Amino acid sequence: MTDHTYTPPKVWQPSENGGQFANINRPTAGARFERELPQGEHAFQLYSLATPNGVKATVMFEELLEAGYADAEYDAWLINISESDQFSSGFTALNPNGKIPALLDRSGEREVRVFESGAILLHLAEKFGAFLPTDHTxxxxxxxxxxxxxxxxxxxxxxxxxxxxxxxxxxxxxxxxxxxxxxxxxxxxxxxxxxxxxxxxxxxxxxxxxxxxxxxxxxxxxxxxxxxxxxxxxxxxxxxxxxxxxxRPAFKRGRLVNKSWGEESEQLRERHSPADFAGKL
Structure with a gap:
């Protein structure tokens, strides 16, 4: 067995250790380059990728629409984390943590940013009064x-x-x-x-x-x-x-949104209307 013994130094310093995501990992936060985020016509602007955390948000939107909440229409924009899209000035202004998903809610009198997947689910559940009980449960x-x-x-x-x-x-x-x-x-x-x-x-x-x-x-x-x-x-x-x-139909749709890998029929890089799913399911 290889000896992987490691003695930590008194003060840690980052090193080039390889790995699939080594090129995007740094011990600092904030924007790395200037780029504004695109915006569409709907009240809700989602910036994400179809990782498990990203799928939470798109499934939530699709479930709301499936349940008849027409005001939950949204634009979903691809944030390719392998290409460091999450470190643009526009994205980090929306999410200082530099992680997907992030949501811009323009449905009220003033714009509201929501980041972290759990916060997005709770925000939307409370806004629409859906998928979150109000009783003892x-x-x-x-x-x-x-x-x-x-x-x-x-x-x-x-x-x-x-x-x-x-x-x-x-x-x-x-x-x-x-x-x-x-x-x-x-x-x-x-x-x-x-x-x-x-x-x-x-x-x-x-x-x-x-x-x-x-x-x-x-x-x-x-x-x-x-x-x-x-x-x-x-x-x-x-x-x-x-x-x-x-x-569930909404779950099937939500899994496709902001997916940029796999078979063409199983991905939808951006989503702006229900028509975008044509030929995908």
């Missing part, structure tokens, strides 16, 4: 929403990075984050043994938040052989829930 839904928000870094930046993207394979971090990812699936599986959805009897923003992360594991479409490596099939209640949500 509200706290349960919000608890599961923030459970997902808090757990995503362990799955993505933790397990996903060290298992699929790191330039070298280290057993300790892979074991550490594999254990945590399986624990999180077990949390969800036990919860879904109690009811149809994470928040209770109704489909809510808790499910919209969790599904884009968990469904790809059940399908085997994320992080190479992660489905087999983590024995995802053993989480039968998650599988039942994932299959149901993946079949």
């Amino acid at each position: 509200r706290a349960e839904v919000l608890s599961w929403l923030f459970w997902q928000v808090g757990s995503a870094p362990f799955i993505g930046g933790g397990f996903g990075h060290f298992y699929a993207y790191a330039p070298e394979k280290y057993r300790y971090p892979i074991d550490r984050y594999a254990m945590e990812t399986k624990r999180l699936f077990d949390v969800a599986d036990q919860r879904l043994a109690e009811g149809r959805y994470l928040g209770g009897d109704d489909y809510t923003i808790a499910d919209i938040a969790a599904a884009p992360w968990m469904i790809p594991f059940t399908e085997g479409t994320i992080y190479n052989e992660a489905k087999n490596f983590l024995a995802i099939d053993e989480y039968e209640n998650v599988a039942r829930w994932a299959k149901e949500i993946a079949a």
Whole structure:
């Protein structure tokens, strides 16, 4: 076994360590170049990419439209993180954290910026009065929403990075984050043994938040052989829930928006009207 022993220096300094996303990673924030963001005709302007966090926002918009909220029409603009689009002056003005998704809400008297996927879901749920209960179950839904928000870094930046993207394979971090990812699936599986959805009897923003992360594991479409490596099939209640949500028309549409890879029929780099889905589904 290769000796990967590392003694941290007294003061850390960044190094060129390779990896799939090494070219965009820096220990500083802020704009790296000047570029304004495009804007369309709708009240809501979304800037995103079809990663699990980005899919949360597009699914939410599509679910609102599916439910009859015509005022939820939106323009979705592609932010290609591999090309550092997220570090433009326009994007960092909308999201100082430089991460997708980010939303400009022009529906009120003044423009409002919303960044972080969980905040976007909560903002839209409250604005439209949808997918978030107002009775005693509200706290349960919000608890599961923030459970997902808090757990995503362990799955993505933790397990996903060290298992699929790191330039070298280290057993300790892979074991550490594999254990945590399986624990999180077990949390969800036990919860879904109690009811149809994470928040209770109704489909809510808790499910919209969790599904884009968990469904790809059940399908085997994320992080190479992660489905087999983590024995995802053993989480039968998650599988039942994932299959149901993946079949929703709005979820199918939301997964395509701001997707710029794969088969042409499975991607939609920008979305400006329902007509953009023609021939895609």
